[in-house]
Amino acid sequence: MKKNICFLFLLFIITFLYAVEPIKIGDKGKKEDIPSIWPISGKWKHISMQFGPYTDPDTQEIKIHKGIDLSTWRIGDPVYVTANGCVVTVDYNETYGNYIIVQHKENISTLYARLSEVKVKQGDIIKQGDIIGLTGNTGEGNGVCLHYEIHIGLDVVDPLPYLDATQ
Numbered sequence: 437m438k439k440n441i442c443f444l445f446l447l448f449i450i451t452f453l454y455a456v457e458p459i460k461i462g463d464k465g466k467k468e469d470i471p472s473i474w475p476i477s478g479k480w481k482h483i484s485m486q487f488g489p490y491t492d493p494d495t496q497e498i499k500i501h502k503g504i505d506l507s508t509w510r511i512g513d514p515v516y517v518t519a520n521g522c523v524v525t526v527d528y529n530e531t532y533g534n535y536i537i538v539q540h541k542e543n544i545s546t547l548y549a550r551l552s553e554v555k556v557k558q559g560d561i562i563k564q565g566d567i568i569g570l571t572g573n574t575g576e577g578n579g580v581c582l583h584y585e586i587h588i589g590l591d592v593v594d595p596l597p598y599l600d601a602t603q
């Protein structure tokens with residue numbers, strides 16, 4: 437019975453996560469105000485983990501990956517802010533390691549985690565494409581990656597449709 441309730445709860449969460457439509461560029465404001473570029477670059481850039489539910493290999497628990505993991509395979513590559521905005525948080529915790537939260541227009545914010553170095557401070561006004569930090573492996577997880585989240589209000593959305601949205 438408890439398992440059923442857990443499953444229903446999970447289903448509710450997943451539906452909630454996927455119910456939020458990506459904001460289309462051109463609908464609102466300039467494309468530089470909407471997260472619309474890859475936060476890392478170079479020919480080795482790739483997605484190492486998708487957004488959404490996954491099974492924790494240690495505990496077999498079903499969890500939600502609230503962002504997307506992007507990697508260049510190595511530490512120290514530049515991380516770019518994906519839209520114009522203002523740095524609202526620069527902090528460290530055990531899950532995210534070194535992380536940055538940037539507030540954009542339309543109640544959108546982006547989060548950049550697992551950084552080896554941070555190049556901005558709270559209150560900085562930054563432009564799409566500015567370097568805000570370097571890739572790393574701080575915090576929880578395997579290997580080097582940038583854990584990247586997009587929030588619209590209190591919801592997290594899949595960042596995948598937003599990658600390369602300018603092309």
Ligand SMILES: [Zn+2]
Nearest residue numbers: 503504505583
């Ligand atoms: Zn991640």
